[in-house]
Amino acid sequence: MALVEVKGVSKHFGGLTAVSKVDLAVNAGEVHCLIGPNGAGKSTLFKLIVGLYPPSQGSILFDTVDITAERPYARVQRGMSIKMQAPSVFKELPVRQNIRIALQERLSGAERIAEEDRLLTLLNLGPDSEKLAGALSHGQQQWLEIGMALALKPQLLLLDEPTAGMSPDETFKTGELIKSFNAEGMTVLVVEHDMAFVRQVAQRVTVLHLGKIFARGDLKGILQDEKVAQIYLGKTHAH
Amino acid sequence: MLKLLEGPQTLGRGKVFWSSFLVVLAGALTYPLFADSYDVGNFAYFLIWIFMALGLCLMWGYGGMLSFGQTLFFGIAGYGYGVLAINMGGGTATIVALMLSVVLAMVAAGILGYFMIWGGISGIFFGIVTLSATLVLAFFLGQTAGPEWHIGSARLNGFNGMKGMDPLTVGDFFIEGSTLYYVMIALIVIVYLALRMLVNSGIGNVIVATRENPQRAEMLGYDVRKYQLLTFVIGSGLAGLSGALYTSWGQFITPSSIGLPAAAMPIIWVAFSGRSDLTATLVGSFLLLFGFQTITVYSQQAALVLMGALLLATVMLAPQGFVLGIGKFAADWWSGHRRREESPVMAEAGRLQSEET
Numbered sequence: 376m377a378l379v380e381v382k383g384v385s386k387h388f389g390g391l392t393a394v395s396k397v398d399l400a401v402n403a404g405e406v407h408c409l410i411g412p413n414g415a416g417k418s419t420l421f422k423l424i425v426g427l428y429p430p431s432q433g434s435i436l437f438d439t440v441d442i443t444a445e446r447p448y449a450r451v452q453r454g455m456s457i458k459m460q461a462p463s464v465f466k467e468l469p470v471r472q473n474i475r476i477a478l479q480e481r482l483s484g485a486e487r488i489a490e491e492d493r494l495l496t497l498l499n500l501g502p503d504s505e506k507l508a509g510a511l512s513h514g515q516q517q518w519l520e521i522g523m524a525l526a527l528k529p530q531l532l533l534l535d536e537p538t539a540g541m542s543p544d545e546t547f548k549t550g551e552l553i554k555s556f557n558a559e560g561m562t563v564l565v566v567e568h569d570m571a572f573v574r575q576v577a578q579r580v581t582v583l584h585l586g587k588i589f590a591r592g593d594l595k596g597i598l599q600d601e602k603v604a605q606i607y608l609g610k611t612h613a614h
Numbered sequence: 615m616l617k618l619l620e621g622p623q624t625l626g627r628g629k630v631f632w633s634s635f636l637v638v639l640a641g642a643l644t645y646p647l648f649a650d651s652y653d654v655g656n657f658a659y660f661l662i663w664i665f666m667a668l669g670l671c672l673m674w675g676y677g678g679m680l681s682f683g684q685t686l687f688f689g690i691a692g693y694g695y696g697v698l699a700i701n702m703g704g705g706t707a708t709i710v711a712l713m714l715s716v717v718l719a720m721v722a723a724g725i726l727g728y729f730m731i732w733g734g735i736s737g738i739f740f741g742i743v744t745l746s747a748t749l750v751l752a753f754f755l756g757q758t759a760g761p762e763w764h765i766g767s768a769r770l771n772g773f774n775g776m777k778g779m780d781p782l783t784v785g786d787f788f789i790e791g792s793t794l795y796y797v798m799i800a801l802i803v804i805v806y807l808a809l810r811m812l813v814n815s816g817i818g819n820v821i822v823a824t825r826e827n828p829q830r831a832e833m834l835g836y837d838v839r840k841y842q843l844l845t846f847v848i849g850s851g852l853a854g855l856s857g858a859l860y861t862s863w864g865q866f867i868t869p870s871s872i873g874l875p876a877a878a879m880p881i882i883w884v885a886f887s888g889r890s891d892l893t894a895t896l897v898g899s900f901l902l903l904f905g906f907q908t909i910t911v912y913s914q915q916a917a918l919v920l921m922g923a924l925l926l927a928t929v930m931l932a933p934q935g936f937v938l939g940i941g942k943f944a945a946d947w948w949s950g951h952r953r954r955e956e957s958p959v960m961a962e963a964g965r966l967q968s969e970e971t
Contacts, residue, residue, distance in 0.1 A: 425833070451835035459833070465826040472622055476823045477834050479816045527835065 377436075378403040378531055378562050379424060384433030386419055393419040395586040396433070401531070406553065406563045408573045408594075411583035412606060417566045418460055420583065421535050424564070425457050426450045437531070456529030460536045460566075462516035464523070466509030470500055473508050473519055477526035490526070497552070498522045513540040521549070525556065532556065534565045538572050550575035574598070582606075619807060621814025623676065623822060625891045625941060630948070642799050646792045654795050660903040661798035662859045663883075667899035668809060668892060669852030670880045675889030676813055677845035678825030679736075683726075683744025684853040684880045686751055689872035691719040691854030692861040693755070696776040699862075701766035704780035712782060712858045719854025720847050727846040731839045736828075748877050755869040775868030782862045794863065802896070805852065809892050812848075821845055853880075875918065882925045888938020898937035 377400035386394040394416045401407045409417050422428045424435060426447040434443045442450055451457070465473050474491050482490055495501045498518045503511060508519055517540060524532060534553070538546040546569060553576050557563055567573050573580065573594070580597040582590040584606050590597060597603055620627040626635075646654045666684050673679045694715035699708045730743055759772025770776055782789040782797075789797055812818055823831040824838045831838050861867045870876065887898020902924070909917040932939045 427829075446832070446837070447829075448832045448835050448837045451833060457833050459830075463827060463830045463833075465823050465830065467826055468822065469622060472819065476819045476831070479819060480835060523830075523834065 376403050377401060378438060379564070380436040381420070381424065382434045382436065384420070384423055384430045384435065386416075386423055386428055387431045393586055394423065394430075397583075397586075397588055399581055399588070399591075401562060401564050402579075403530075403562050404557070404560060405578045406557050406565065406576050408577035408580045409564065409566045409583060410568070410570075410573060410580060410597075411589065414585075415583040416586040417583050418535060419586075421533060421564075421566050425455065425533060451527065451529075454530035455533060456524040456527040456531070457533045458517075458520045458524045458535060458537055460539065462513065462520055464508040464511075464516050464519050466507065468508060469505050470508050470511065470519060471495065471504040474522055474526055477523040481526070481528065494522045494526060514542065514545050517541060518545075518549075521552070530562060532561055532563045534563065534567075536566055536568065538567065538569055543571075546572055547575065615811065618811040618814040620810075621818075623813040623818050624810050624893065625938070625945070626893050639799075639803065643796075646795055651791055654792050655790075656907065658791075658795040658798050659863060660900060660907065661795070661802055662856055662863060663880075663903055664802055664856075664896060664899055665805060665859070666853040666856035666880050667883045667887070667895050668805060669849035669856075670884045671887075671889055671892055671895035672809060672813070672821075672852075673845055673849035674881075674884060675891070675895070676818070676825065677821050677842060677849075679842060679846060680738075680741045680881075681744045681846070681849065682741040682877055682881065683748040684850070685857075685872045685877040686726075686744065686748040687719040687723055687850040687853040688857035688860070688876075689748075689751055689755070689867070689869075690722050690857065691715040692857030692867040692871065693770070693776060694718040694854075695858040695861045696779045696867055697765045697768040699779035700768040705783050706785060708780050708783045708862065712862065715858040716851055716854045719857065720851040723847045723850030723854075724843065727843045727850075731842045731846070745874075745877060748872060749874065752869045752873040755872065773869060775866050775870075776861075777866040779861065779865055781865055782859075789862075798859075801855075805855075806892060806896055813892070817841065817844070878925075879921065882921050882928075884935075885928045886924050886936055888935025888941070890934065891938050891941075894935055894938035894941055897941075898935065901937070 379399075379401040381397055381399040384394060384397050385392065397420060399420070409420065411417050419428065423430050426442070426445060430443065434441055436442065437450065437453055437455065440453070442453065465476065468476075471491055474494055475487070478487050478490055492501070495504050498521070500511075500515065500519060500522070503515065508516065511519060517537065521534070521537060524534070537553075538549050541549065550572055553563055553565070563576075565576065577594045580592065580594055581588060582597060582603050589606060590600055590603050645657065666688055670681065670684050673681050692715075695711050698711035698714055702708075702711055726744075726747060730740060735743055755770060756773050758770035759774065761769070763770040763772070768776060768779075780788075782794070813821065820831060820836050820838070820841045823834070823836070824841055828838045857867075860871065883899040883902050884895055886902060888894035902921075906917050906921065909920060928936060
């Protein structure tokens with residue numbers, strides 16, 4: 376069953392069509408990767424799902440409810456959680472307070488403090504919990520933002536290039552983290568460039584090219600698709 | 615609940631801070647015992663403005679909304695108090711007039727804030743719109759000199775201002791002089807502590823998160839517009855409290871207390887003090903008001919020029935505020951001093967422990 380359905384969605388910026396009549400279904404419980412070359416419209420589609428852009432046409436359903444006209448906060452309250460492409464944390468606030476702001480609607484008192492500690496440990500941010508978030512390295516800010524997204528305990532986790540700026544080791548750990556949350560039943564939609572990461576986590580893949588769906592299927596099929604290799608990596612195979 | 619008096623959004627914590635707070639409060643409470651009644655009345659006058667400064671601190675420093683329109687709500691409540699007190703006949707009804715006039719300012723803030731915040735007005739445009747609304751009210755009241763401009767039996771009186779309302783009264787007892795001073799002290803303590811609890815609460819977390827990154831705050835499921843409106847209404851209500859108390863104190867109010875020079879004052883107090891902390895704003899605003907009043911006795915123009923120079927100096931030299939900067943420096947010095955004092959003791963304790971093992 377589809378948790379998110381994008382139906383015939385287009386987005387125009389003046390004369391530019393960033394996304395054109397896209398249909399996409401993300402099934403409950405899967406890790407779905409959205410890939411494509413630069414300018415393919417991945418981040419735009421992501422922002423349409425999140426509600427940061429209103430679509431020029433088409434509709435978006437979450438858990439069978441039409442959310443096209445809803446603001447981002449209402450979509451989050453329905454069970455979405457988002458990690459943006461560029462680190463988007465509260466830089467002038469301590470790391471722990473960043474997590475607390477994400478948690479405080481769900482938990483309170485000792486339970487909340489225990490969950491803060493658990494997430495900080497999970498993200499290797501325990502020793503830096505009293506530092507200002509802006510003082511963290513780029514990779515740590517990415518982890519902190521993932522932690523804030525996870526703190527909401529969402530049904531659907533949306534990650535826009537979660538490993539940008541991370542070392543290979545950090546990237547691998549992030550992949551394992553995503554897989555562990557998926558194993559607990561969380562649906563994950565990832566926009567990602569790093570094919571090693573996609574291979575590590577993806578169960579299904581959708582390829583966007585020039586704002587349109589170019590291909591979709593399971594990971595193995597996509598990696599063996601000659602046309603995908605051509606548009607995505609020149610004429611080289613994707614593996 | 616009391617735990618919220620301390621937290622990440624407020625400077626000042628622990629025994630040293632709260633002991634200092636009690637010492638200052640005790641000094642304020644005993645001041646009328648050895649000062650003459652003129653000075654006590656003057657102090658009560660300075661304290662009237664503190665509410666407006668604290669309200670702007672909440673909106674600007676914590677919420678990131680620079681309102682140039684604090685005197686708009688000051689004026690609405692100030693005139694509101696006058697109209698209500700005159701029409702309700704004075705006496706204990708003045709207490710009701712005070713409360714209703716503050717509610718009136720909050721309702722006005724709710725309406726203006728709704729259109730601004732839901733309309734997506736933010737940043738510098740927030741200041742422009744609030745200033746425009748303030749000037750509209752000031753100019754409007756300035757042309758109400760004719761006898762046709764009255765609400766019930768209360769004449770607005772144009773630039774000459776409204777007068778003839780009773781001061782705050784309980785039964786036959788006027789709340790003036792030392793009594794007014796003690797009422798001011800009590801209200802300031804209540805408002806200051808309540809604001810500390812607010813900014814350190816979950817709501818305060820969202821208010822500062824919205825200041826830092828409104829999109830991220832919304833992506834955590836918060837309708838940031840509601841939090842901004844709440845902040846705006848509370849801050850404006852505090853400006854309204856200042857306005858109603860001002861009218862009650864002087865038993866008059868004129869459009870000049872709303873216009874441009876008056877509207878700039880709260881911004882100077884809060885910027886100079888340190889907008890991101892309530893305590894710095896409380897202390898700094900009081901010092902500036904005291905200094906301004908002292909200089910005004912000799913020359914009002916000189917006082918205004920000094921205020922302008924202070925704003926310029928703040929922007930150029932201490933954008934986070936002078937009082938806050940000095941406070942942080944003192945806190946750092948104190949904690950460094952404590953560490954230096956403790957380190958030989960700790961070293962000795964470590965040495966003894968290692969010898970024992």
